[in-house]
Amino acid sequence: MMRCELSKHDRSSVGYRLKQSLFTVAVTTAFVLGLHSLLLASGNAGGAAPATYAGMVRTATTADAEMIELALGELADFDLVYVILDSSEGGAGMDVEIAARRAAQAYAASGMSAAVRLLDPLDSDFTMTVAQNGVDSFPAVLVVNKAGGIVLVTDGISEESLRNAYMTVWGTASSCEDASSEIY
């Protein structure tokens, strides 16, 4: 390996001294910014999670196996299913479907099997699913975790809100409105 040793003369040159100063500034800045980042991290970790859980309600626990089975329908093999419920003739808005598919893709990428199920009034499971979960506004999304239960999302449906909804069931952070079920 080739080594480029600098002479004493080179080390006392203006260029070298300038390099030294820049190096000191850069390393000090990195240390300070690093410490600042760690402080921010500890502050955030102790505080409330930035995710909001407005518009989400738990409708089923792990014990409600029949409800979960009905909501999962033919997608019973999946760990997580986003069931989109829409009573309008045109079906669920594309935005809702895209958001659900993206969220499902995110979880699929994380090693879980996730899918999206569309239910409209013509489907045989629609009426019973709506009744069981107390859905009164549409479009709505049921986040059905085979191992965890169901969370109903009605307001502000987005990829982020659907991912957060999953976490209220299975993740560590939980501030979801506890409407009809015990914490599980």
Add this chain to the structure above:
Amino acid sequence: MPKRPHSFRGLTKPSSEKASRVLLTCAILVVVSVGFGLVAHELRPIMAAVYFVLGFAMQRAGFCSAALISAVVLSRDSRGLMAIVLAVLVAMLGFGLMHNFGLITVYPSAISVVPAAASGLLFGVGMVFAGGCVSGSLFKATEGRWPSILAVVGIFVGMALGMSTWGQRSISYLAQISLPWNPPPNLAATNGASFSHLATGVALIGLAGLSLGFRRRILEFRPSVAFSVDRAWPLFGVALIVGLLGWAAFWTGPALGRNYPLGASHIPSAVLGFLLNGEVRLVGLLAWTFVLGSLLSAWMRGEIRWRSAPKDTLALAFCGGVLVGLGAIMGRGCFVGQILGHWFPRVRATVRDGVLAVTTRRSHRNHP
């Protein structure tokens, strides 16, 4: 005197002028690919360019994880390990900053402990026997090293085994008997800002500490001398490049539908996926530019020549390749993906890291 039959022994090293011209042409192609990708919002040419540069850079410094880790055990030379740490820290910094600014979305997965440990064991042992992980074997194969060529064949065989019905059933079985473990960084943690701040902070302080440790080298570093066209590049320079390429891969990876920033295992697995299942994964196929980059670098350094080895070494390299391939499928990634590019977002790597170190040490004790 009878005339000896002509046999191919390798490619001659090009002149510096010719090498410079070819390198300039390739650099222009890389810039055009990246530029086109940015303008057309098409990430695949960017990915191809990233892998071309990765292959070129890794061959330049012989950035082989097996060799770098083995050097720590065998000759107490920790430079390679420090270079790996540098690559990890640089990648981590990019990951933290991009996540902080909302440029990337992180999809970390929970650890399946038993498959992770088993894959780490297979991969670690295999890497030492094969003389390199997936990327190391690939770039060494371009240099005409028969052990590495056979290791690559073994990697294909191992991956085919892992992707077969039998392999998938075995992996599922291991996952079923695995402990449920989903520690941070998990999906809940990554939704909070604390995760990216932590990554940024650790990376910055780590880089600052590393810089202080190598202060004199950094101050006396001359890029024009270090990055010459026809000689090896410094390990730390290449580690920096690998880390920075991780930034581009972090950004392009999820957008291309793969939750896997920078890795080498999908280079052979994409071919296997096509051959076995007819599945066309263009991103994986484009990553073969890694081999082109390695070939270019090896040719410029005059290192493309057939190099054989005793039969038992060749057999061991093949078997090692099989283990590496199997481990890569089982652990869903190779050394580059799990350690260099993905360490922070996927805790699974830490399991492998530990197992890897142990297996490397043990294997070397038994392997002359």
